[in-house]
Amino acid sequence: MxxxxxxxxxxxxxxxxxxxxxxxxxxxxxxxxxxxxxxKPLYESTEYVQTLAEDMIKERLKDPDSYQFVEMNEMLSSSEGERIFVVTYRAKNSFGGYNISQATFTCDKDNLHIVSIE
Missing domain, CATH: 1.20.5 (Single alpha-helices involved in coiled-coils or other helix-helix interfaces)
Known part of the structure; x- marks a missing residue:
């Protein structure tokens, strides 16, 4: 060598x-x-809340692969230690067209819950 x-x-x-x-x-x-x-409380990590919300929304879609995130807004809740997040997204409807929808979540220190999907 x-x-x-x-x-x-x-x-x-x-x-x-x-x-x-x-x-x-x-x-x-x-x-x-x-x-x-x-x-940290869950609501202080908006990226993590966004990921959890996406997973929860996709579970309820007919075509989960069509999910497209648009935006997420945070609001204060009347309950102490809780925040409200509104996620706007696009997804395919039953006819193959895309709709813009919103899902509302409550978030406390440890959990994220769906309140409504419109």
Whole structure:
């Protein structure tokens, strides 16, 4: 094995160590982010609320793959520690055309509930 081959193998080894180190650091950051999200009330993570709402809406659609998110608005509730979210979305109707609809959810510290779908 020549000097050039040894240098090449050494560079590949260092690259592998760097990639593995970055993967471990990335996993630690992901775990920290997950812990932060879990420690907050559910309604403070609007991205998570949006994902849960999407799943709940899709369960009730005739064609779940046709779901298209439009927007989500947050409103204060009259109940302490609760928020109301209104999700506007598009989805296929029974005739194959698209309708714009809204779903209203209540959200407390731990749970998201559908109030209505129009």
């Amino acid at each position: 020549g000097k050039g081959s040894f240098g090449c193998l050494m560079a590949i080894g260092v690259a592998i160590i760097v990639v593995l180190s970055m993967a471990v650091i990335g996993q630690e950051i992901s775990n920290r982010e997950a812990e932060e999200i879990a420690s």
